Amino acid sequence: MSNPIGLYLHVPFCDAKCPYCDFYSMRGSTEDWERYTESIISHLYDYQDRNLAVDSVYFGGGTPSLLGAERLGRMLEAVRGAFALSPEAEITVEVNPTREPGRFFEGLAEAGVTRVSIGLQSAQAAELRALGRRHTAEQAAHAVALAHRAGIANVSLDLMLAVPGQTAESLRDSVRFCAQAGAAHVSAYLLKIEPGTAFYARRETLPLPDEDGTCDLYLEACAELEACGFAQYEISNFALPGFESRHNLKYWRCEEYLGLGPAAHSFLDGRRFYYPRDLAGFLRGDPPVDDGPGGGFDEFAMLALRLTEGLREESCRARFGYPIPEAMRRRAAPLGRAGYCRVSPEGIALTRAGFLVSNAVIGELLA
Numbered sequence: 001m002s003n004p005i006g007l008y009l010h011v012p013f014c015d016a017k018c019p020y021c022d023f024y025s026m027r028g029s030t031e032d033w034e035r036y037t038e039s040i041i042s043h044l045y046d047y048q049d050r051n052l053a054v055d056s057v058y059f060g061g062g063t064p065s066l067l068g069a070e071r072l073g074r075m076l077e078a079v080r081g082a083f084a085l086s087p088e089a090e091i092t093v094e095v096n097p098t099r100e101p102g103r104f105f106e107g108l109a110e111a112g113v114t115r116v117s118i119g120l121q122s123a124q125a126a127e128l129r130a131l132g133r134r135h136t137a138e139q140a141a142h143a144v145a146l147a148h149r150a151g152i153a154n155v156s157l158d159l160m161l162a163v164p165g166q167t168a169e170s171l172r173d174s175v176r177f178c179a180q181a182g183a184a185h186v187s188a189y190l191l192k193i194e195p196g197t198a199f200y201a202r203r204e205t206l207p208l209p210d211e212d213g214t215c216d217l218y219l220e221a222c223a224e225l226e227a228c229g230f231a232q233y234e235i236s237n238f239a240l241p242g243f244e245s246r247h248n249l250k251y252w253r254c255e256e257y258l259g260l261g262p263a264a265h266s267f268l269d270g271r272r273f274y275y276p277r278d279l280a281g282f283l284r285g286d287p288p289v290d291d292g293p294g295g296g297f298d299e300f301a302m303l304a305l306r307l308t309e310g311l312r313e314e315s316c317r318a319r320f321g322y323p324i325p326e327a328m329r330r331r332a333a334p335l336g337r338a339g340y341c342r343v344s345p346e347g348i349a350l351t352r353a354g355f356l357v358s359n360a361v362i363g364e365l366l367a
């Protein structure tokens with residue numbers, strides 16, 4: 001059996017569409033949720049003969065918690081039936097704290113879920129309203145407490161940066177809220193105005209920070225998270241020691257994973273492929289679309305440079321049998337002098353200033 005892979009299951013249902021969101025999701029009925037669950041189970045068993053080992057499972061979306069613990073548990077049973085699921089596997093479910101959870105978290109814990117990721121986005125009522133979120137910060141803190149009580153200690157909270165009306169002070173307050181609520185991990189993403197979203201349609205009138213203001217908010221978030229004990233390990237991800245997301249680390253370390261569900265992407269057997277954003281097609285059993293070979297040096301380096309550990313000499317040698325190319329080290333030298341990266345015999349890693357302009361810095365390193 002080869003190295004364990006990650007398994008991503010995309011749940012394409014939400015209560016309502018948030019105005020900034022371009023993920024593939026829609027409203028669905030209980031019949032839709034049932035059909036989707038059965039379809040995922042059948043897709044999982046399609047891989048049974050492959051004898052694949054799995055050590056992380058991630059239910060993302062969309063809003064996986066909408067399906068309820070029983071359906072999520074049924075899919076996990078199928079994962080156990082079709083794959084060799086490690087007893088130490090990290091099993092994450094994304095949760096939106098809008099509904100009265102009842103025994104939801106106990107159900108998750110009984111099904112074997114070890115981690116939940118809760119969409120807080122902000123602890124400020126005005127910012128949550130501006131983002132079109134339908135929950136309060138208190139509901140999110142309540143969800144964290146319920147997860148803990150059910151025995152799920154590994155709770156991640158999502159925060160959004162550069163939100164309309166956000167200030168350094170309101171952001172610091174949201175970060176402290178995460179720490180006080182008992183989060184072990186925080187994902188802090190910059191709001192991006194994506195084409196096709198409601199925010200995009202009214203982008204001219206949104207009170208968004210300018211570029212400098214956005215950079216300041218990012219640096220403020222990093223500093224406050226650090227002050228609260230969360231160490232940065234990726235551009236947008238911070239964790240208490242030992243609580244880094246093992247599933248997401250697979251993406252950044254260019255390891256293999258299988259994604260099932262409409263809009264889910266995979267990297268398996270050296271190839272990338274994806275299911276189109278088409279629920280009906282997925283339910284019909286349409287095959288995934290091939291996206292070519294993956295895992296080459298540029299892709300590996302690009303992903304590694306998102307991590308604070310950066311592109312490491314030893315992982316480069318272990319994977320490709322050669323060191324970080326000399327030409328890349330030459331290009332890194334002036335970027336290092338300008339403060340965008342650290343260059344050492346062990347490797348190349350972006351600094352926080354480099355993370356702020358990561359696309360340009362990584363582009364230059366790989367030019």
Ligand code: SF4
Nearest residue numbers: 014017018021061062
């Ligand atoms: S709940 Fe999440 S996935 Fe659903 S619309 Fe809002 S941001 Fe998008």
